[in-house]
Amino acid sequence: MIGDTVITLKNVDIYQPKHLVLANVNLKIDKGEFVFLIGQTGSGKSSLLKIIYGELHIASGEGMVAGFDLKKLSEREVPFLRRKLGIVFQDFHLLTDRTVEKNLEFALRATGWKDKNLITNRMLDVLEKVGLRSKLKKMPHELSGGEQQRVVIARALLNNPEIILADEPTGNLDPETSEEIVLLLKEISRSGTAILMATHDYQIIRNMPSRIIKTGDGALQDNVSI
């Protein structure tokens, strides 16, 4: 990693799977930056995120994410890259058959945590950050959409990620709750985690001015205004 840059893509072509979705992508995101990713449906936002979290391979160009060289990334290393990333998607992906506590514990154990006390402390820590410490014993269906999304964000924070990738994290939420979620993500970015958030919600972008990148016509544009 060079300096405080946590994502670097240089002249990257992104294919899905044989069709060139984005050509010659150049992108740099620094530690603690908050960036919106916009673009029409099908223009390549998810494909860009997939390159960053190692779901799609780089065919040409270069990429470094959280210190991992995407070009050299083997299947075996992908889980280690993912531990440096928090991933937050639109449809919450909480396990519906267990409590908030058990959801978080499951994610910690899956990433190698064993000590019960450390697990409990970490869970309380992240729930505190998202303002949901009192909901530890609740089942997902006992929470509102916004609260469920906060738990997903708490889960994304468990391993202290360098970057959070959020794909339409407010897609299922009302405008007020959406704004709260984005404010929470902004606050998280101020403590040093870079946030890249794909969204179609221009209202939110207008209310919270930040750097905007945009996919369209097979390319990625930086510092766009809307």
Ligand SMILES: Nc1ncnc2c1ncn2[C@@H]1O[C@H](COP(=O)(O)OP(=O)(O)OP(=O)(O)O)[C@@H](O)[C@H]1O
């Ligand atoms: N698994 C796949 N196989 C074939 N083509 C795909 C696949 N996934 C995506 N595509 C195509 O790649 C292009 C970019 O898709 P992508 O999902 O990145 O767009 P997007 O900007 O995230 O769209 P949305 O806003 O609808 O989520 C689209 O033309 C899509 O049809």
